[in-house]
Amino acid sequence: MKKIMENLYLVLVFLFLFLPIAVLILFSFNTSKLNIVFQGFTFHWYFDLFQNRTLLEALFHTLIVAGVSTVISVIVGTISAYGLHKYSFKGKNLINGLLYIPVVIPEIVLGIALLSVYTLLELELGLFTLILAHICFCIPFVIISVRSVLEGMDPHIEEVASDLGASKFQIFTKIVIPMLMPGILSGAQLALTLSLDDVVISYFTAGPGANTLPLQVYSMIKTGITPDVNALITIMLGIVFIILTISTVVQLRRFKKESSV
């Protein structure tokens, strides 16, 4: 009896978590235009999707913004984290504290703030301002995630490297970066996901020509969401799933290799 209850509990939790996604996938194959009843199976919406220019353009923008802002925030964030960890200077604690502000601040505040700055600087809203905004909220996440790895690192390792004749640059690229990889990757993952599905900040900083996918879907609510959005989301889910599977398998293999000794 206890066993049954335990299993039931598990099933319910998983249903709660994954039912909405399952419904979405299901309706991407629905012949009816309405997301209410399932009438029959079709690939129609997938063909439709590739005709829908606005949606594809929005997807393209999203990928550009997410890609660029992830790369830049990972580079800037990693170097900052290293600097903040390694060197002591006046106001270091203050900076460390300030880092958390973009993390905890309501998105709408950051969105409005960025918009005011752009207006002040007379920057024309577009992809550029959007990327800038995304970099701004991604950097702290990268710094925090990289720093957690740095804190567990043996400081003697860098000293040994310099003792053995490595320059500061060589130490950073050949020793530190590879050791920080887990932190850098998880920071990148965070930045990528945050950027991919951001609505609020993008809403303020995107401008007319730079519609992203979340913004597009959001604006479609008013006119009714077409099933080709479901198809698009399903494809994206599929890609995410494949990436996740690969990274899990790689990690599992590494874990097995390490623990087999």
Added chain:
Amino acid sequence: MKKVILKIEGLKKSFGSKEVIKDFDLNIYEGEFLTLLGSSGCGKTTILRMIAGLDSVTEGHIYIDEKEVTTLDPKYREVNTIFQNYALFPLMTVEENIGFGLKMKKVDKKVIKQRVQEMLELVHLQGYEKRMPKELSGGEQQRVSIARALINKPKVLLLDEPLSALDQKLRKSMQLELKQLQKKLGITFIYVTHSQDEALTMSDRIVLLKDGKIEQVDTPIKIYEHPNSLYTAQFLGESNLFTGTVSVVDEKYTLVNVDDQVLKILSQKWKVDDSLDIILRPENIKIDVKNKQENVLEGKIVESIYDGASTKLMIRVQKRLISAMYLGNDKLYSKGQVVSVSWDIEDAIVLKRDVYEK
């Protein structure tokens, strides 16, 4: 006279307002095994780090092979350091770890491979090339870190408590191995440790540090048998201390009043009314020896402590607790037994008590 490979002049180091090293001068000779010994916080590691260039020098000069290196970057100093926690590069194989120094010097890959092989042979780790540091035991990791340092043919090898993370048995065998390695290669070793056993068994010379200053520099035998201060005597080995005042001095012997007893010591430069510390090592204390006339005290066994190959005794002599030891583990004395305690007159270490020192 041997060649001076490392010369340290008037070295000082402060962290903020705290002076950690105060005026440290030392010449270290080629091929020497020198140990920096001291309790934790005495500055021994700081000195090592300044030699390596990992900590800056506040004042003073360091010369390696007659070349001043005081402000030189670590990568240009012909010394290498071995750390207590090995600090192997975790993502590199044993081979890559050992070859790192040569790779930084842009040595030809074939040469590196060959030199790595030689090093692996030297530290008895043939066949370990492709292993990762995580797959090695503590002792093996330490061997890799030794090989990684020695491949650069340093003029001086600095070792910062390299064996303290190993278990007792491994530590003993590594001590021997390090000593043999040093003799074989003829490289100068500067070895930092807080363990007096390690210092006594391995070193050619010991530098005993106290609060950032040299207390005594000598060979292990001299520093143990002829300490020049009470601190040195008590830091190295166990000691029984008698404090007294000289009452009679003649050509051969001096008599010292200790509490209400009179002890006899060899005359040296002592004068009447001098305050003296008389130090006796437990292994020199003799129990129930017949035909002894001088320095025979009566005591009662308080404790007999089994210590494997030897036995330790705690004996109460009046107010004083004296520790003695004998080889073997037969229980010769029982608690409460009354015994006589004595020693050979030349075994007593006698120091003049400095009036300014507490």
